[in-house]
Amino acid sequence: xxxxxxxxxxxxxxxxxxxxxxxxxxxxxxxxxxxxxxxxxxxxxxxxxxxxxxxxxxxxxxxxxxxxxxxxxxx
Amino acid sequence: xxxxxxxxxxxxxxxxxxxxxxxxxxxxxxxxxxxxxxxxxxxxxxxxxxxxxxxxxxxxxxxxxxxxxxxxxxxxxxxxxxxxxxxxxxxxxxxxxxxxxxxxxxxxxxxxxxxxxxxxxxxxxxxxxxxxxxxxxxxxxxxxxxxxxxxxxxxxxxxxxxxxxxxxxxxxxxxxxxxxxxxxxxxxxxxxxxxxxxxxxxxxxxxxxxxxxxxxxxxxxxxxxxxxxxxxxxxxxxxxxxxxxxxxxxxxxxxxxxx
Numbered sequence: 001x002x003x004x005x006x007x008x009x010x011x012x013x014x015x016x017x018x019x020x021x022x023x024x025x026x027x028x029x030x031x032x033x034x035x036x037x038x039x040x041x042x043x044x045x046x047x048x049x050x051x052x053x054x055x056x057x058x059x060x061x062x063x064x065x066x067x068x069x070x071x072x073x074x075x
Numbered sequence: 076x077x078x079x080x081x082x083x084x085x086x087x088x089x090x091x092x093x094x095x096x097x098x099x100x101x102x103x104x105x106x107x108x109x110x111x112x113x114x115x116x117x118x119x120x121x122x123x124x125x126x127x128x129x130x131x132x133x134x135x136x137x138x139x140x141x142x143x144x145x146x147x148x149x150x151x152x153x154x155x156x157x158x159x160x161x162x163x164x165x166x167x168x169x170x171x172x173x174x175x176x177x178x179x180x181x182x183x184x185x186x187x188x189x190x191x192x193x194x195x196x197x198x199x200x201x202x203x204x205x206x207x208x209x210x211x212x213x214x215x216x217x218x219x220x221x222x223x224x225x226x227x228x229x230x231x232x233x234x235x236x237x238x239x240x241x242x243x244x245x246x247x248x249x250x251x252x253x254x255x256x257x258x259x260x261x262x263x264x265x266x267x268x269x270x271x272x273x274x275x276x277x278x279x280x281x282x283x284x285x286x287x288x289x290x291x292x293x294x295x296x297x298x299x300x301x302x303x304x305x306x307x308x309x310x311x312x313x314x315x316x317x318x319x320x321x322x323x324x325x326x327x328x329x330x331x332x333x334x
Contacts, residue, residue: 015211031211035256 084315100274102173254323270329
């Protein structure tokens with residue numbers, strides 16, 4: 001998956017109107033909540049075969065941090 | 076907002092409600108009621124002439140938009156269909172799912188393939204549409220209300236309602252879960268479970284099971300068998316701002332039969 005594809009997927013999962021960039025501050029978005037975490041956990045599992053946790057997601061400040069969690073799954 | 080003088084509930088001018096199954100029966104009654112109370116309605120059904128006939132009875136036909144589609148035709152495309160409807164008619168303030176059909180299949184005749192087809196229509200289609208409807212890009216913030224028409228069979232199935240009742244019960248359970256997930260966004264999700272109501276589906280059931288069935292059933296309804304309007308009023312209330320503190324319910328409306 002490319003970075004652009006990841007950001008598009010993320011926008012879809014968070015259902016935001018405007019495009020996201022890698023340095024968007026997630027905590028500033030009302031969509032960034034525990035339900036979004038559940039959606040992302042399923043997404044990481046399905047797309048990368050990775051098990052991420054609430055704690056790991058809470059520590060992510062930006063989409064860039066989420067990309068880092070994919071362990072090279074996003075190129 | 077609420078006008079104390081217009082009765083129990085009314086709708087702001089920017090209200091847009093998608094109603095499935097609006098070409099007949101309970102869906103048509105809900106669509107007409109909402110339209111009369113001031114909401115714009117997107118009326119879905121499979122039969123265009125029948126949808127047009129319903130629109131002819133609308134108080135505000137200019138705010139009664141037709142959206143014909145066979146909901147089973149391409150389930151994976153329902154999300155983009157909802158998105159297109161919102162782009163054309165405005166973001167949604169409500170969703171009423173009334174499309175459905177009944178199948179009388181006793182347990183001895185249960186078949187997985189047939190059951191899956193019924194679950195598609197009664198469970199997966201409503202969920203696909205609702206999921207798209209609550210997408211932040213498709214609905215008005217803090218306004219969205221969802222009503223699923225379940226069935227009394229979700230609580231007290233008759234013989235032959237193994238799959239129908241189970242699919243409706245699954246829908247009611249999903250709605251309850253949705254209500255919890257969506258409450259932080261001010262979205263309310265409720266089910267109405269009607270008993271026997273005089274619709275085309277009712278006629279079909281009576282044709283299949285005979286007049287004896289009808290007479291036996293009618294005897295169990297202290298207030299008689301229902302009419303679509305008996306359901307439409309409650310649906311309109313649940314879709315209106317007046318119902319903002321009510322969510323996660325499955326309301327049995329069955330003329331006193333009580334299961």
